[in-house]
Amino acid sequence: MAGVSMKDIKLRIKSMESTKQITKAMEMVAASKLRRAQERVLNSRPYFEILFDTLNTIANETDDFSSPFLENRPQNKHCYVVIGGDRGLAGGYNHNVFKLAYGLMEGKNCCVVPIGKKCLEFFRARGVEILTEAYATAAEVHVGDCFTVARMLSKGFLEGQFDGVSVVYTNFVSMLSQSPAELELLPLRYHPRPGDTNSECLTLYEPDSVSVFDAIIPEYLGGLIYGALCESVTSEHGARRTAMDAATKNAEEMISDLSLRYNRARQGAITQEITEIVAGAET
Numbered sequence: 001m002a003g004v005s006m007k008d009i010k011l012r013i014k015s016m017e018s019t020k021q022i023t024k025a026m027e028m029v030a031a032s033k034l035r036r037a038q039e040r041v042l043n044s045r046p047y048f049e050i051l052f053d054t055l056n057t058i059a060n061e062t063d064d065f066s067s068p069f070l071e072n073r074p075q076n077k078h079c080y081v082v083i084g085g086d087r088g089l090a091g092g093y094n095h096n097v098f099k100l101a102y103g104l105m106e107g108k109n110c111c112v113v114p115i116g117k118k119c120l121e122f123f124r125a126r127g128v129e130i131l132t133e134a135y136a137t138a139a140e141v142h143v144g145d146c147f148t149v150a151r152m153l154s155k156g157f158l159e160g161q162f163d164g165v166s167v168v169y170t171n172f173v174s175m176l177s178q179s180p181a182e183l184e185l186l187p188l189r190y191h192p193r194p195g196d197t198n199s200e201c202l203t204l205y206e207p208d209s210v211s212v213f214d215a216i217i218p219e220y221l222g223g224l225i226y227g228a229l230c231e232s233v234t235s236e237h238g239a240r241r242t243a244m245d246a247a248t249k250n251a252e253e254m255i256s257d258l259s260l261r262y263n264r265a266r267q268g269a270i271t272q273e274i275t276e277i278v279a280g281a282e283t
Helices: 002-061 093-105 117-125 143-158 209-282
Strands: 078-083 110-115 164-174 177-186
Touching: 002 209, 078 093, 078 117, 078 143, 078 209, 093 110, 093 117, 093 164, 093 177, 093 209, 110 117, 143 164, 143 177, 143 209, 164 209, 177 209
Parallel strands: 078 110, 078 164
Antiparallel strands: 164 177
């Protein structure tokens, strides 16, 4: 009986060692991808910051400025761009962003643009209207796809298919902290900056400032979506690295505990054999 118990423990130790190797490898891969993702986040920020500055400049320097992208309409239908992951094993990364998105949609007439395999599966299972399934694999979504999505959303907003657009993503705070967030894209919220006046237009726009403003909006939205995608990808790698690090530590603790049990069982078997030998010699 002791031999069978020792064999079972040894098999479990071997199994946990294999699991530890896998989780350690996944942690190292996530750490490598995380460094590249952080660089991409930093490199993506200046683009849409400059575009936002340009939009503000146009609006501030133009008298009686108006644009259909600034129009506040009754929210009969809202479109959400939700960014999730393609795989699991990333702690609460997918669950947290889906919980936020689904909570925002509750009781509303909504449609969704899912980015990521897990995201598509989540909303498909709940019967939410899906605007497009073209971006079901987040790893294959690039900056050009973000601008394509932005143009599609801008056109839908102008045509009245929906009255508001938001992106739900995960904001990378630190290695140990990733927070789901919502960013409203349309209608664009423009607030004049303190001290700005429209008395003098310093720049000439062709054909006119409103046309330039409306042409820049899809590019600006594309930059925001790409920035949200970069933040989400970085958050996913950070969450996966943390989860795999915790799994590796748990595997090490289990291996240590099982090794202790194995040694105790082995010592018990040896003691029993010695006792049986001594008892046989006495008889």
